[in-house]
Amino acid sequence: MKNILIIFLCFFSFCALNAQSNKEIANVYLKRAQESLDNLETEKSLYHFEKAMRYTDSISSPDTAKLGTYIYYNLRNYKEAKVFVKQYFLLIKNKKTDEYLELIEISVNINDELEAELLAQKKMEAERLRKEKELKRIDSLKVVWKARSESLSLKIDSIYSFDKNNLAVFKDDGIYGIINDKGEIILKSDDYKEVLSFDGYVLFMNKPKKPTKIYCFNRNTKEVFLLPLVSEFNPLSSHYGKVMLPRGNGELVTYPDNSYEPMVYNLNLKKFIRVTKKKELFKTLKNSDVIDKFNKNNEVKINKIWYSFGGHIGGGIYPLYLESNFNVHSFLCSSDGNIINSALDYQYLGAFHNNKLQAIGGEKIVWINQNGTKVSDAMDETGDYSGTSTLIRLKSGAYQIMQDGVIILGKERLEKMSIFLRNNSK
Numbered sequence: 001m002k003n004i005l006i007i008f009l010c011f012f013s014f015c016a017l018n019a020q021s022n023k024e025i026a027n028v029y030l031k032r033a034q035e036s037l038d039n040l041e042t043e044k045s046l047y048h049f050e051k052a053m054r055y056t057d058s059i060s061s062p063d064t065a066k067l068g069t070y071i072y073y074n075l076r077n078y079k080e081a082k083v084f085v086k087q088y089f090l091l092i093k094n095k096k097t098d099e100y101l102e103l104i105e106i107s108v109n110i111n112d113e114l115e116a117e118l119l120a121q122k123k124m125e126a127e128r129l130r131k132e133k134e135l136k137r138i139d140s141l142k143v144v145w146k147a148r149s150e151s152l153s154l155k156i157d158s159i160y161s162f163d164k165n166n167l168a169v170f171k172d173d174g175i176y177g178i179i180n181d182k183g184e185i186i187l188k189s190d191d192y193k194e195v196l197s198f199d200g201y202v203l204f205m206n207k208p209k210k211p212t213k214i215y216c217f218n219r220n221t222k223e224v225f226l227l228p229l230v231s232e233f234n235p236l237s238s239h240y241g242k243v244m245l246p247r248g249n250g251e252l253v254t255y256p257d258n259s260y261e262p263m264v265y266n267l268n269l270k271k272f273i274r275v276t277k278k279k280e281l282f283k284t285l286k287n288s289d290v291i292d293k294f295n296k297n298n299e300v301k302i303n304k305i306w307y308s309f310g311g312h313i314g315g316g317i318y319p320l321y322l323e324s325n326f327n328v329h330s331f332l333c334s335s336d337g338n339i340i341n342s343a344l345d346y347q348y349l350g351a352f353h354n355n356k357l358q359a360i361g362g363e364k365i366v367w368i369n370q371n372g373t374k375v376s377d378a379m380d381e382t383g384d385y386s387g388t389s390t391l392i393r394l395k396s397g398a399y400q401i402m403q404d405g406v407i408i409l410g411k412e413r414l415e416k417m418s419i420f421l422r423n424n425s426k
Contacts, residue, residue, distance in 0.1 A: 026055035034067055042074045059084070062091040066103065073106055078113040085110060138421055145420050152409040153398040154183055159391055160197075164383025165219050169197055176204060178217055181389035183401045183409040187217055187224060199353070199381040201246035201267055210239040210257070216246070216267050219382060227265060233272055234259045244350030245358050248381040251351035253313050255328070260321045261311040262328070264351070275312050282309075290337045302332065302339070314352030315370035333371045340372045354378065 029052035036045035068084035085107045158171040166181040176195045177188035192204035200219045205211035214227040230237045237256035244253045250268035264273040282294035293301040298309045310319030316334035331340040350358030356378045359368045390402045407414040
């Protein structure tokens with residue numbers, strides 16, 4: 001029992017000495033804090049004051065509470081200042097001093113500042129919530145805009161240039177059609193896999209080579225019609241063979257199989273063009289020394305060789321065939337008697353218009369005049385676009401049509417996202 005008492009007394013003495021030591025250390029820092037505050041070194045005063053608080057269990061002196069109040073008040077830390085001024089009022093006994101009145105004044109100021117801070121925080125929170133709500137609304141509007149933009153997109157593989165009639169050829173999944181500059185589909189063919197477009201006409205063919213069906217679209221009149229079956233031109237023919245470019249005068253030349261004559265068809269008149277008075281034509285050619293002889297079998301003799309006469313493709317040019325061979329052997333240019341040999345020059349010639357014909361030799365495509373001389377390329381009479389629509393290719397591969405900064409599709413309109421958000425965000 002005596003030993004326990006001795007241990008207790010030692011522990012109590014140690015604690016008392018340690019407490020005394022902490023209090024003395026705290027007083028040193030409090031003194032430094034006061035001196036720094038008096039020298040208007042508030043940050044330095046705070047440093048010493050916080051050091052003192054580490055060695056103090058509680059604030060038991062109104063002077064310490066007052067010092068803390070002034071430090072935190074000067075540093076605009078009104079929340080901490082309120083803690084110390086409240087402690088000051090709990091500890092102070094004499095409430096009639098100037099110091100007490102000054103602390104009352106400071107306490108009122110602290111409350112005012114805290115109320116102002118609270119009000120500012122409420123305003124900031126309200127503004128944050130407003131902005132958050134606005135951002136959510138904007139995000140929702142963006143979703144709406146993107147969905148609308150998607151609905152005004154043309155999911156088409158390719159759209160070619162618009163023409164003077166505000167029309168363009170398009171291709172989608174291997175098929176072709178016609179679209180206008182508002183994105184409205186004028187014509188769509190589900191089974192025509194190739195097109196030829198020139199001089200205001202678009203030919204839709206069911207095969208890239210040797211087609212058996214051809215639709216024609218007139219860009220100027222928007223008329224669509226099916227060409228007669230090739231068998232109507234020649235009962236022995238099964239396909240149109242090589243199809244040349246249509247020309248501005250409406251004439252089209254193709255080279256059907258099993259035929260000693262190219263098919264010449266007028267797209268405006270919708271009829272085949274043939275030489276009807278061959279005997280009179282042969283006499284004229286013979287009198288002009290373009291051919292040497294002719295016979296009743298529609299054959300002409302040139303330089304000791306007899307040819308089957310293949311009709312007239314325009315410009316005074318006549319295809320010539322050898323017996324038992326349905327490929328054109330040569331073309332006779334009646335303007336000067338020149339012979340265009342298909343084996344050496346061009347296998348196919350198109351319709352004659354504006355003093356030019358399309359000529360194909362192997363993989364080479366050129367333009368020639370009526371005596372076979374190569375000339376500059378013919379100008380496409382389809383015409384240049386003068387409207388305001390602009391094609392935009394999206395990252396998705398789809399197209400959109402813009403007019404004056406607005407996305408359009410038919411009668412539908414959608415302004416740019418920035419304008420849409422501005423007009424709908426209020």
